[in-house]
Amino acid sequence: MDSSDRSDLHALRTSRYEQLVQTVVDYAIYMLDLDGYVVSWNAGAQRIKGYQAEEIIGQHFSRFFTVQDCAEGKPAWLLNRALSAGQVQDEGWRVRKDGSEFWALTALDVVRSPEGEVIGLAKITRDITDRREAAIQLDAMRAQLFQAQKLEALGQLTGGMAHDFNNLLTIIIGSAKLAMHSKDAERVDRLLGHILDAGERGSQMTQQLLSFARRKTLEMAQVNLPELIESTRALLTQALPKGIILEVGVDAPLPDVEVDAAQLQMVLLNLIFNARDAVGASGLIRLHARHQVLAGEWDELVGDFVLISIHDDGHGIAPEVLPRIFEPFFTTKGFNKGTGLGLSQVYGFAKQSNGGIHVQSTPGEGTCMTLCLPVWQASNVESAEKG
Ligand SMILES: Nc1ncnc2c1ncn2[C@@H]1O[C@H](COP(=O)(O)OP(=O)(O)O)[C@@H](O)[C@H]1O
Ligand SMILES: [Mg+2]
Structure with missing residues (x-):
């Protein structure tokens, strides 16, 4: 294979590769220059972000971020981080052309020339709003299930405890009645002791239930x-x-x-x-x-x-x-x-x-x-x- 064959092959591979990237619609794949300006744009980027290639190429990538993220300097931070570490990943809200927001999973990688010099950055973005919402819903359902289960368990526990409360009240009422009619100071002391014990046990039981029921x-x-x-x-x-x-x-x-x-x-x-x-x-x-x-x-x-x-x-x-x-x-x-x-x-x-x-x-x-x-x-x- 001579060198012209090899370069033909290289060109063919490159254009095949470009075609592939161009036609991917599930991921936004595009390139940035070293200052963060968009230099290429694929079908996925158009679908996810809403811009045509000709209107976005040459624009700064900070326009994909929310006003707050821009104010906090997030685009510049991500760019610097990718340039110093070679790669950076992020998850967060991004803004489409029409102003609507989507939850994005992004990766920013440096691109090097065959000589090893950093010549730009490749950005891959996925819209995972659905996945995030599904996860949030699942968490909410789990929390609800947990709450329902807790109520059921509380019902079971209080059923048993009601019986014990009755026993405690029987002790308290009985002892109080006896104490009221007794002239024997020692006996009254003992009866008051029973009342106190029963009261304290009841209070312990309610404490246990309350700490369990607390959300x-x-x-x-x-x-x-x-x-x-x-x-x-x-x-x-x-x-x-x-x-x-x-x-x-x-x-x-x-x-x-x-x-x-x-x-x-x-x-x-x-x-x-x-x-x-x-x-x-x-x-x-x-x-x-x-x-x-x-x-x-x-x-x-x-x-x-x-x-x-x-x-x-x-x-x-x-x-x-x-x-x-x-x-x-x-x-x-x-x-x-x-x-x-x-x-x-x-x-x-x-x-x-x-x-x-x-x-x-x-x-x-x-x-x-x-x-x-x-x-x-x-x-x-x-x-x-x-x-
Ligand atoms: N220790 C156990 N011994 C016998 N069967 C059990 C036991 N634990 C669970 N099971 C069976 O598993 C089923 C499902 O249990 P669970 O999800 O706790 O629901 P529930 O207790 O409301 O029926 C029970 O209905 C019972 O048939
Ligand atoms: Mg059960």
């Missing part, structure tokens, strides 16, 4: 599991029938996990309520938390995790039902007993937290649900510092 924003944080499990257990003492024993075991030391604490508490309540429903009037529910390093044996999860298992000796799950239990609205419980939302919340939470949920069940023998949560990354450093 917290969903956020990932460093969570101490023994504390969270203990406060969940305290909430549950009133909501489980007397014939059900809840055993809690936490291996020590247990590293902190990285999750949304309010959601994790909901998940534990959901799993324990399911175990309660399966067990019936009497039985055993065991909650156990342990630290484990995974190497892909579980949902391809790799790294440091805490595994929380909730085991019950209830009726178990039939094999034909098992594949469906995580579906939203799937329930085998009667009308007004189940919503079918519990396990879908558990599943969503596990995925969102970069963990997993496993189920193992034998009909007639029981079920074990194991939740797998990532260890808080800084906890190793911290425990090393403490130790």
Whole structure:
């Protein structure tokens, strides 16, 4: 191949490449000179931004930014950053020719001559407004589902607590009546002590309910599991029938996990309520938390995790039902007993937290649900510092 053949080939490739870029419509692909003026324009850029090539070539790229971004110097900052680092990416609002805005994902790359000299910049922009809106809607739906679940759990908890409140009130009223008619100072003291105890227990119960019901924003944080499990257990003492024993075991030391604490508490309540429903009037529910390093044996999860298992000796799950239990609205419980939302919340939470949920069940023998949560990354450093 002689040099003229080679340059023909090069020209052909270049023009093919240009044709390709020209016809792409899903991405705006265009070039800027070193000062940020537009030097080329493709079909995608025309479609997304609304300008014809002849009206935009020669114009400065800052016109694609919002007034506020321009005032804050964003176009110049991006340009300088691309020139110094070779590349810069950005996500934000951009403005079309007609003034409407779209949410853009952009990349700005330097372009070099064959000799290595920087001769311009290539800009690729994608309109991801739809994707962003879908993500926002999904978040809103998750928040709504979480709220609905919380109301359901609150209903279940208060049902149990109402009974206990009645018991406490019976103590308070009975003791007060006896104290009113007693002349024995010592006895009156004892009765007042009962009234105070009962009042304080009632106030503790309302505190637990209130802290659970308070609308917290969903956020990932460093969570101490023994504390969270203990406060969940305290909430549950009133909501489980007397014939059900809840055993809690936490291996020590247990590293902190990285999750949304309010959601994790909901998940534990959901799993324990399911175990309660399966067990019936009497039985055993065991909650156990342990630290484990995974190497892909579980949902391809790799790294440091805490595994929380909730085991019950209830009726178990039939094999034909098992594949469906995580579906939203799937329930085998009667009308007004189940919503079918519990396990879908558990599943969503596990995925969102970069963990997993496993189920193992034998009909007639029981079920074990194991939740797998990532260890808080800084906890190793911290425990090393403490130790
Ligand atoms: N521990 C368990 N033992 C037996 N069946 C269970 C258990 N946990 C969940 N299930 C089954 O999974 C279904 C879906 O659970 P869930 O999403 O919490 O909805 P709900 O509890 O409102 O029915 C339940 O209806 C039940 O059939
Ligand atoms: Mg449930």
